[in-house]
Amino acid sequence: MASSSKKVCVVGAGVSGLVSARELRREGHEVTVMEQSSGVGGQWLYDARTDSGDPLGVAGVPSSIYASLRLNTPRESMGFSDYPFVYPSIDDDDGDARRYPGHAEFLRYIRGFCDAFGLMDAVRLNTKVLHVGLLAPPGHDDDGGVTRWTVRCSSRRGDCEGEVVTTEETFDAVVVAVGQFTHPRLPTINGMDKWSRRQLHSHSYRTPDSFQDQVVVVVGCQSSGIDCLCEDGQVVFADGSSVIADAVVYCTGYDLSFPFLDTGGVVTVDDNRVGPLYEHTFPPALAPSLSFVGVPKRVVVPRFYETQARWVAQVLSGRRMLPSSEEMMAWAEEHHRAREMAGMPKRHAHEFFDDYNCCDEFGEKHCGFPRLEDWKKELRWASVTRQRGDGSETFRDVYHDSELVRQGLLAQGWPAGSQQHK
Numbered sequence: 146m147a148s149s150s151k152k153v154c155v156v157g158a159g160v161s162g163l164v165s166a167r168e169l170r171r172e173g174h175e176v177t178v179m180e181q182s183s184g185v186g187g188q189w190l191y192d193a194r195t196d197s198g199d200p201l202g203v204a205g206v207p208s209s210i211y212a213s214l215r216l217n218t219p220r221e222s223m224g225f226s227d228y229p230f231v232y233p234s235i236d237d238d239d240g241d242a243r244r245y246p247g248h249a250e251f252l253r254y255i256r257g258f259c260d261a262f263g264l265m266d267a268v269r270l271n272t273k274v275l276h277v278g279l280l281a282p283p284g285h286d287d288d289g290g291v292t293r294w295t296v297r298c299s300s301r302r303g304d305c306e307g308e309v310v311t312t313e314e315t316f317d318a319v320v321v322a323v324g325q326f327t328h329p330r331l332p333t334i335n336g337m338d339k340w341s342r343r344q345l346h347s348h349s350y351r352t353p354d355s356f357q358d359q360v361v362v363v364v365g366c367q368s369s370g371i372d373c374l375c376e377d378g379q380v381v382f383a384d385g386s387s388v389i390a391d392a393v394v395y396c397t398g399y400d401l402s403f404p405f406l407d408t409g410g411v412v413t414v415d416d417n418r419v420g421p422l423y424e425h426t427f428p429p430a431l432a433p434s435l436s437f438v439g440v441p442k443r444v445v446v447p448r449f450y451e452t453q454a455r456w457v458a459q460v461l462s463g464r465r466m467l468p469s470s471e472e473m474m475a476w477a478e479e480h481h482r483a484r485e486m487a488g489m490p491k492r493h494a495h496e497f498f499d500d501y502n503c504c505d506e507f508g509e510k511h512c513g514f515p516r517l518e519d520w521k522k523e524l525r526w527a528s529v530t531r532q533r534g535d536g537s538e539t540f541r542d543v544y545h546d547s548e549l550v551r552q553g554l555l556a557q558g559w560p561a562g563s564q565q566h567k
């Protein structure tokens with residue numbers, strides 16, 4: 146039983162924010178989820194609009210999902226711990242009964258999760274968080290050293306066309322769950338600013354139609370492959386070769402960004418390293434009233450974010466204790482130092498590199514979270530290795546499950562092998 150109930154604001158209603166709301170409520174807290182979009186789901190709320198007028202996509206549309214996108218993770222490993230991502234029933238005409246379904250199927254799953262746990266009454270849609278700040282500066286708290294937060298939002302009355310109103314409220318705690326894939330990360334390439342032909346970030350890519358019969362240069366993460374973009378449409382590569390192109394598409398990743406968050410410099414983002422964070426979740430000087438859910442990369446999503454959410458909820462209620470702020474800071478510093486010593490760039494600070502045992506250890510250590518079954522780890526890992534290897538084009542439709550995976554699937558009543566459900 147929670148010893149202390151808090152009034153908590155969750156920013157974002159993607160899987161991280163929704164599972165945070167579920168865990169916080171279970172622990173007895175009063176929760177409000179602020180979501181700028183007109184629906185829940187975060188990235189999975191496909192938006193056919195692109196950031197029109199801003200092809201490099203730093204403006205308004207949160208989702209980076211394109212129309213034909215299918216999951217690259219097997220559905221059997223994508224559920225929350227107590228709400229599996231089951232196959233649709235045979236008479237469900239809207240369902241997508243593939244192991245790697247299209248994005249709409251996962252959005253259906255997320256909506257089902259909200260309904261199953263009655264979360265929608267906690268969510269304020271069309272509500273953008275503009276500013277999160279301390280009610281009083283550190284050391285000037287009016288409530289015996291308790292840190293509290295003001296949250297300023299703009300929202301629309303009624304639907305998307307309604308009048309905009311700005312509100313300000315006070316909360317005991319704020320959980321930041323705004324995802325990682327909204328703010329395009331762009332390379333610096335000579336001539337980019339003068340290139341008169343089309344260029345866009347993958348954030349703004351939706352369908353291939355408008356590229357038909359065009360020469361398109363796709364810039365990957367190693368953008369050093371391009372030397373310059375010339376005004377006449379020529380793309381010159383670092384090895385001296387060149388091509389006349391109609392368009393350049395930047396698949397160069399995303400920047401973590403919390404433009405609404407004002408911690409007076411306590412929390413900073415440096416090349417996608419959010420710091421300092423204890424165990425990727427709590428800034429030591431502001432814990433536990435400020436936390437982040439969803440920053441870790443290459444973890445088992447959404448399950449890992451569920452472990453973070455449960456930990457945050459239990460710490461806020463007093464069920465679990467955090468180490469002292471000095472110990473938490475020492476952890477963050479040592480973590481960064483170890484990564485630097487290993488030669489990793491800062492942007493890998495929150496990478497788990499698909500180490501599923503490490504994900505399990507995190508959950509066990511912080512909130513007694515159940516381990517992911519071995520067959521699900523094997524299923525997931527087989528998928529990762531096939532994507533990286535020669536199955537990169539076919540891994541979604543042709544797979545051969547090991548005996549361990551087959552037994553696990555059959556025990557759940559799920560199809561095994563490469564056979565489709567319907």
Ligand SMILES: Cc1cc2nc3c(=O)[nH]c(=O)nc-3n(C[C@H](O)[C@H](O)[C@H](O)COP(=O)(O)OP(=O)(O)OC[C@H]3O[C@@H](n4cnc5c(N)ncnc54)[C@H](O)[C@@H]3O)c2cc1C
Nearest residue numbers: 157159160161181187188207216217274323324326439446
């Ligand atoms: C192209 C693409 C493909 C992917 N494929 C897979 C896959 O196959 N499998 C997989 O496991 N993962 C995949 N992912 C990762 C995916 O992002 C995660 O699965 C998951 O959606 C992350 O959820 P989240 O809640 O942390 O963030 P998000 O889904 O990004 O949700 C964040 C929410 O916060 C809201 N928000 C942000 N700022 C504010 C604000 N100021 N005020 C109010 N609301 C705000 C946003 O509108 C959004 O709804 C993919 C991502 C992309 C971009």
